[in-house]
Amino acid sequence: MSPASRRVDSLIVGAIGLHGGMDNLELRAEADAVLAELVGAPGGSARLREDQWQAVAALVEQRRRALVVQRTGWGKSAVYFVATALLRRRGFGPTVIISPLLALMRNQVESASRAGIQARTINSANPEDWDTIHGEVERGETDVLLVSPERLNSVDFREQVLPKLATTTGLLVVDEAHCISDWGHDFRPDYRRLRAMLAELAPGVPVLATTATANARVTADVAEQLGTGAGEALVLRGPLERESLRLGVVRLPDAAHRLAWLAEHLDELPGSGIIYALTVAAAEEATAFLRQRGFKVDSYTGRTENADRLQAEADLQQNRVKALVATSALGMGFDKPDLGFVIHLGSPSSPIAYYQQVGRAGRGVEHADVLMLPGKEDEAIWRYFADAAFPPEAQVRQTLAALADAGRPLSVPALEAAVDLRRTRLETMLKVLDVDGAVRRVKGGWTSTGQPWVYDTERYAWVARQRAAEQEAMREYVSTSQCRMEFLRRQLDDEGAAPCGRCDNCTGAWIDSAVSSEALTGAAKELDRPGVEVEPRRMWPTGMPALGVDLKGRIPAGEQCSTGRALGRLSDIGWGNRLRPLLAENAPDGPVPDDVLKAAVAVLADWARSPGGWAPNVPDASARPVGIVAVPSLSRPQLVGSLAQGIASIGRLPYLGTLTYTGPDSGHAARRSNSAQRLKALSGNFTVSEDLAVSLAGSSGPVLLVDDYTDSGWTLAVAARLLRRAGSAQVLPMVLAAAG
The missing domain is CATH 1.10.10.10 (Winged helix-like DNA-binding domain superfamily/Winged helix DNA-binding domain)
Structure with a gap:
């Protein structure tokens, strides 16, 4: 046993020794009665487990600061709601819970009401209620206030509300406490503001930090921050084994096989569950395909409107859908005890994040299936989103x-x-x-x-190395022959990790990886369907005059480009897989591949047949383009040129040439810059040649503007402005790939 483990054990034993009297027995009975109300069994036999009781007693009797690291489903929310009820009955102030999980907030407000606990929440989804809630808190009408960490960054909240909460709260709870630590996988700067709130709490106010996913280093970091100025924090860490979960990996050759596998085997999985995708595009693609195959599924992503999220959560809670196809927007906070399965359509980049997400399943049922379907594109997607490192x-x-x-x-x-x-x-x-x-x-x-x-x-270098180590661990998870649950537990420094006896490596694969040719054909057809809309820029970035660029406010309607089209998004699991290698920074330049050109022509044909034609809100815009103009490319001139000329040849349209690039050799192709810097780099670096201007003058139809890729949209906006000023009636962007 490690010194850390012995220390935790001694703290628990010490706590037990302090709670042996009659008063303690009465408090325990009262706590169990609150739990019965909380779980909807008044007068029943509900009883806190011994480890939960130790945490409650530490908060209510000893008024300590405690860190609870326990697996998902252990019952951390029961600890702070029971403690809240006991403290409120004794005249203490309301409990403040800091939590990033909006879904969990909604669940917890409902469950708290069963125990007569009045809970309210302040987050980005209910700004219209903030003033009312603040008043209720001041009048003592609220028992629990759930606050999203982003509120801690609001000037008004930090200066007007937070000081009052710090002096009146009876219990502070920090949910998902691993977010405090920048050593963790999910560091959130807003959480670091809790240091100030901890320092301002009135003497004797207990603090509870909870998480299911903290390794040894994160645990020590969080405990140290909790203990600042208030003595050493009590750490209660339990084993992370999840006896109900059966883990497995299904390795399939490509995205079409993975979608086909879902369609063939989804009904074999128990109950309802969650299908996690790495990107919004992948989630939407999977949702569309599964619906075509007759499944009741909903998409849940960062693009999902709040009302639709609420409906999707309710549908899954009531088993009205087989699954939510979700990105990490669903987060760790969705609380459905009978969730029967979690599938990952692609591998997350962190074993800790993966453990969090799979921990949603099997909380209230004996068996739940957890399956990963890794893809060849996973690491490319990791790199695409690896933009969180602290800047130089x-x-x-x-x-x-x-x-x-x-x-x-x-x-x-x-x-x-x-x-x-x-x-x-x-x-x-x-x-x-x-x-x-x-x-x-x-x-x-x-x-x-x-x-x-x-x-x-x-x-910062250590954190970057940690991210790289987490990615390597996920590669190992996919290929390992050892117990998968043991592997994950060891990644979280769970010293009791041992073979589970349930996963595919312990007992052999329990589910068939085969797919029928019919399902595979359907999946391939769905993924091969090209074409996504590209929205134009309508406002110039703020601050351009300070950069010497005289552009501000709304882009005049007569200088805007229209809504365009892309073959696909780089984050797609369909066309994204084809386009990422083609557009990679180190990819060689060359003529556009035949299959890509053919797909681009198909997108244009669909575009022309869409309601209203090329530009539905523009008079006479349904007419064919009068010609094609290419954006000059320093990195891929052959690709862009052959794409534009190929479209012109097949579509029997005049190829009018390219804009002229007059900027530096470093070029306009720099990506991942902010809008102002991107526009500055582009401004003044394109011109319309005299021959092109003659071709555009007097043209009555739209011009098709062709490029390889759009990220910020400013290359298309600048090019369109020049073309329209030169006489083009409309500019229709067509690119191979769009970001996002």
Whole structure:
């Protein structure tokens, strides 16, 4: 046994020794009665397990700070709801729960009401209720306030609401506490603000941090932060074995086989469940195909409207659908005890994240199936989304200098004009700097505090190495011959890890990997169907005049491009798999492949046949394009040129040539920049040649603008503006691939 394990055991034993008296027995009986109400069995035999009781007693009697690391389904929510009821009866303030899980919030508000606990939630989905809820909290009408961590980054909430909560709360709960630690797989800067709230809590206020997925290093980090200024935190860590789960991997040759397998075997899986996909596009593709095959499934992604999410959750709860096909937007917080299966259409990049997601299944049933269908595209998708690493020091210093020189708050769009970082990455960096004290969020944007700040090179490098190690672990998980549950438990430093005796490696595969030719043909047809819409840019980025580019506000209607088309998205599991190698940074240039050209022509034909034709909101736009113009490419001139000329030849359209590129040799092909920097790099670097201008002048129909790829959309916007100013009546973008 390790020293850490002995320490935890001694803490538990010590806690047991402190709770042996009659008063303690009465408190235990009261706690069990609350639990019975919570689970809907008033007067029944519901009883807290001994480990749950130890946590409740630590909070209510000892008023300690505790970290509970227990597997999904252990009953962490029961601990803090029972503790809340006991503390409220004794006159203490409301419980504040910090949780990133909107789905879980909704579940918990409902379950709390069964025990007479009035719970309310403040998150991005209910801003219209915030003022009312704040009033209820101040009047003592709310027992539990669930708050999303993003609220901690709101200036008004942080300055007006948070100080009051810190002084009046009776119990602080930090759910998914591994997010506090940047050593963990799911670090969220907003969580680091909890340090300030912990320091401001009134003396004796208990704190409970909970997670199902913390390895030894994350556990130590979180415990240290909890214990700051309040003595050593109690750590209660249990085994992570999930006796109900049967893990397996089904290795299939391609995406079509995987969709066909789903269609053939989904009905064989118990009950209803979740099918996780790595991208929004993959989730939508799988949903469309399964619906065609007669399955009742819903899509649940970051693009799903809130009302539709609520309906999808309710449909799964009531078993009205066989599955939700979801991205990580469904998160860890969906609480359905009888969830019968979890399937992964592609491998997540972290074994800890994978354990979290599979832990949704089998919480209230004896058996649940967990299957992974890894794909060849998985690692390409990992790389595509690997944009969360902390920026290099030079970019951080550039941001700090821009804020210091401004002398006033700067919004994120305004900062984009000074710092070449995509918006999401810039916002994350600012939150980290805010927590570190180097910047501060105020009304109107961000300001510099002037405080010295040190770039922690060693820590950021370690986190990057950790991410790489997690990806390697997932490769090993797919190919390992050892017990899969044991493998996952060891990744979380669970010292009791042992063979489960249930997974496919322990007992042999229990489900057939074969698919019929009919299902395979149907899946291939679905994935081979090309064509997605490409929305045009309609507003210029903020701050362009500061960069010497005189563009601002709305792009005039007479200078915009129309909604365009792409063959597919790079994140697709269909055409994305074909396009990613073709458009990779190190891919050789060459003529467009015949199958890609043929698909592009099919997209154009479908586009022309769509309601309203080429541009449904533009008069006379249903007419054929009068010609084709290519965007000049420094990296793939043969690909783009042959694509444009091939479309012209097959479609019997005039090929009018390319725009002229007059910029530097480094080119306009830089990707993953923010909008302001991207537009700056493009502005003034294209011209319309005299011959092209003559061809465009007086043309009454639209021009087809051809390029290989669109990410930000600014190349198409700049090119379209030039063409329309030169006389084109309409510009219709056609690209091979779109991002996202």
